[in-house]
Amino acid sequence: MTLWIFQRLLQAALVALAMAALLFLALQLIGSPVETLLPAEATHEERLRLIRDLGLDQPLHIQFLMFLKGMVQGNLGVSYVFKEPAVALILSRLPATLELALFAVLLSLIIGLPLGLIAGRRPHSLTAQTIMTGSILGFSLPIFWVGILLIMIFSVWLGWLPSSGRGQTVMVLGVGWSFLTWDGLRHLILPAFSLSLFNISMVTRLTESGVREAMSSEYVKFARAKGLAPRRILTVHVLKNVMIPVVTVVGLDIGTTIAFSVVTETIFAWPGMGKIIIDSIAALDRPVIVAYLMLVVLMFVLINLVVDILYRLLDPRIRLQGE
Amino acid sequence: MTAPMLEIRNLRTEFATDAGRVTVIDEVSFTLNRGQVLGLVGESGSGKSVTGFSIMGLIDPPGQVSGGQILFKGEDLRTLPEPRMRALRGNRIAMIFQDPAMTLNPVLRIDTQMIETILAHEKVSKTVARDRARDALGMVGIPSPEERLRAYPHQFSGGMRQRVAIAIALLHRPDLIIADEPTTALDVTIQAQILAVVQRLARDHGTGLIWITHDLSVIAGLADRVAVMYAGRIVEHGDVDTVIRTPRHPYTHGLIGSLPSRNPRGQHLKQITGTTPAIAALPQGCAFRPRCARATEACLAAPPVTQTEGRLLRCFHPVTEGEAA
Numbered sequence: 001m002t003l004w005i006f007q008r009l010l011q012a013a014l015v016a017l018a019m020a021a022l023l024f025l026a027l028q029l030i031g032s033p034v035e036t037l038l039p040a041e042a043t044h045e046e047r048l049r050l051i052r053d054l055g056l057d058q059p060l061h062i063q064f065l066m067f068l069k070g071m072v073q074g075n076l077g078v079s080y081v082f083k084e085p086a087v088a089l090i091l092s093r094l095p096a097t098l099e100l101a102l103f104a105v106l107l108s109l110i111i112g113l114p115l116g117l118i119a120g121r122r123p124h125s126l127t128a129q130t131i132m133t134g135s136i137l138g139f140s141l142p143i144f145w146v147g148i149l150l151i152m153i154f155s156v157w158l159g160w161l162p163s164s165g166r167g168q169t170v171m172v173l174g175v176g177w178s179f180l181t182w183d184g185l186r187h188l189i190l191p192a193f194s195l196s197l198f199n200i201s202m203v204t205r206l207t208e209s210g211v212r213e214a215m216s217s218e219y220v221k222f223a224r225a226k227g228l229a230p231r232r233i234l235t236v237h238v239l240k241n242v243m244i245p246v247v248t249v250v251g252l253d254i255g256t257t258i259a260f261s262v263v264t265e266t267i268f269a270w271p272g273m274g275k276i277i278i279d280s281i282a283a284l285d286r287p288v289i290v291a292y293l294m295l296v297v298l299m300f301v302l303i304n305l306v307v308d309i310l311y312r313l314l315d316p317r318i319r320l321q322g323e
Numbered sequence: 324m325t326a327p328m329l330e331i332r333n334l335r336t337e338f339a340t341d342a343g344r345v346t347v348i349d350e351v352s353f354t355l356n357r358g359q360v361l362g363l364v365g366e367s368g369s370g371k372s373v374t375g376f377s378i379m380g381l382i383d384p385p386g387q388v389s390g391g392q393i394l395f396k397g398e399d400l401r402t403l404p405e406p407r408m409r410a411l412r413g414n415r416i417a418m419i420f421q422d423p424a425m426t427l428n429p430v431l432r433i434d435t436q437m438i439e440t441i442l443a444h445e446k447v448s449k450t451v452a453r454d455r456a457r458d459a460l461g462m463v464g465i466p467s468p469e470e471r472l473r474a475y476p477h478q479f480s481g482g483m484r485q486r487v488a489i490a491i492a493l494l495h496r497p498d499l500i501i502a503d504e505p506t507t508a509l510d511v512t513i514q515a516q517i518l519a520v521v522q523r524l525a526r527d528h529g530t531g532l533i534w535i536t537h538d539l540s541v542i543a544g545l546a547d548r549v550a551v552m553y554a555g556r557i558v559e560h561g562d563v564d565t566v567i568r569t570p571r572h573p574y575t576h577g578l579i580g581s582l583p584s585r586n587p588r589g590q591h592l593k594q595i596t597g598t599t600p601a602i603a604a605l606p607q608g609c610a611f612r613p614r615c616a617r618a619t620e621a622c623l624a625a626p627p628v629t630q631t632e633g634r635l636l637r638c639f640h641p642v643t644e645g646e647a648a
């Protein structure tokens with residue numbers, strides 16, 4: 001297991017390196033930031049000094065090494081707009097995005113698992129068919145449209161929930177969290193729900209097909225022949241098997257959810273990384289864009305690693321083969 | 324005379340399929356006393372498993388036991404409400420399945436799967452249940468049972484998994500065990516071991532045993548009585564030695580004729596020609612008619628059950644004693 005984790009870490013590092021190279025290449029294609037940075041009336045000397053400061057006079061491979069070095073040191077330059085180190089800027093917005101994304105994933109499990117269990121247990125019932133049809137809607141409705149619809153219904157018409165911002169936050173570990181206050185939680189509900197709609201549908205469908213398969217399996221028939229109560233069969237025998245694919249897929253999807261939160265954050269004015277990246281793209285704020293992309297890559301790699309380990313822990317057949 | 328432990332009368336089970344309702348087993352009747360072994364024999368698809376699951380009350384809609392009686396210690400299981408039926412399942416009536424690779428839950432440890440069976444029927448502490456589970460593993464011949472309790476199913480071989488399933492079936496010393504081809508998926512030496520284990524335990528505990536198989540040769544040394552099934556009906560039923568020595572139904576006769584031990588070396592095995600008919604499209608009259616060399620016009624009607632010397636038969640032209648097998 002240790003050897004395996006070591007191998008996976010090495011793989012993760014390689015993936016991160018490859019992504020860094022791709023990113024560097026993309027930056028070369030976008031072109032030099034000098035023009036954006038210089039005021040129109042800059043002199044030739046000012047221009048040359050900026051080019052030297054940015055290291056753009058060096059050959060490409062040296063530039064790449066400097067790029068990597070900056071990455072390892074967590075120094076990707078200073079935001080052109082905010083005049084703050086880009087990494088620090090992104091990191092300061094990370095908790096808001098993580099909070100939103102994790103809450104969305106949690107919602108998808110809380111809502112999707114029971115719906116999938118109900119639908120999978122009686123596949124031909126009206127309830128099951130309603131749930132499965134609903135899940136198709138959840139899959140196909142565009143996220144911005146759902147967001148706007150939710151705002152229209154719950155904020156504008158009913159006036160139940162706020163439509164923008166994080167609300168009141170509480171400082172824990174030096175960061176502000178919304179979910180710890182009632183006001184913050186109310187602010188979290190609409191964006192988190194609209195972000196999780198896709199995941200809810202996915203978890204529902206995965207659970208449903210898993211339950212159907214498990215219910216017709218020999219081991220469930222044997223469990224029934226042992227005289228177990230239906231409740232125990234469903235919550236232990238069936239659920240344990242169904243959780244394996246669900247946890248894997250949902251875990252892997254956390255990264256995508258973070259990426260999708262760009263849209264949600266924009267609609268709900270949620271002050272996370274997604275909002276800042278949109279602003280930075282509009283302002284061509286290169287260091288911030290680079291910092292954001294690298295952070296997302298790192299998170300993807302990390303999440304994959306954790307899910308891989310979790311999957312092994314959940315499925316005894318795989319866990320032991322590796323030993 | 325007390326009532327027999329199990330008496331099945333005219334059992335009928337139907338399934339709803341795309342082609343409409345199909346009667347899969349019909350007019351199935353037999354009795355079984357304590358400590359007795361009944362062999363239920365027939366080709367694949369003849370309705371053996373459905374008979375077993377019908378007794379267990381495990382036929383799921385759109386299937387249904389639609390006729391007859393299942394008298395277990397005098398009480399008709401068909402009339403029992405589900406909670407009472409569940410209290411019997413795994414407790415007084417246990418079942419062992421065909422494929423040991425599929426019957427144990429792959430993600431639960433053996434101790435979990437055994438202890439839950441005990442706790443489903445008895446109020447004992449987990450420690451007591453665990454001890455009993457360990458003893459049961461030892462009883463079916465699993466080495467170092469204490470350690471093996473903590474293992475997962477995939478860490479056992481097929482034969483060992485089947486022993487675990489047998490241990491689970493035996494946990495409550497049931498009155499009746501239905502063993503549905505428990506050795507079919509195993510190789511021959513393991514088959515013999517499993518057979519010996521079940522036979523010994525059933526005899527020691529006075530457990531009634533229904534041993535389902537498509538292999539008549541297994542039945543010979545094991546069962547007291549044998550029921551031969553064809554297309555959902557029992558076509559011959561009687562004392563095992565009598566039936567095997569002098570089969571009267573042409574189908575049984577053919578089955579025995581095709582046993583390797585009955586065929587001289589170097590000669591092709593005698594096979595019954597043709598294949599099992601689809602249950603949904605049974606021929607009119609005797610279902611065996613298209614494959615039967617003795618068939619006549621009379622066989623276009625359904626043959627009635629006849630009884631001679633404790634043997635039940637469903638045939639118009641039974642093989643007579645004089646004819647060579």
Ligand SMILES: Nc1ncnc2c1ncn2[C@@H]1O[C@H](COP(=O)(O)OP(=O)(O)O)[C@@H](O)[C@H]1O
Binds near residue numbers: 366371602
């Ligand atoms: N759930 C079901 N739905 C429809 N038909 C079934 C079902 N289970 C069994 N059958 C049919 O019942 C017949 C007998 O099956 P079975 O009892 O499994 O045979 P076997 O003697 O091999 O155990 C087969 O023709 C099978 O197709």
Ligand code: SF4
Binds near residue numbers: 616618637638
């Ligand atoms: S009833 Fe007729 S067809 Fe059927 S087994 Fe007997 S002889 Fe053959």
Ligand SMILES: [Mg+2]
Binds near residue numbers: 371372373503504
């Ligand atoms: Mg079968």
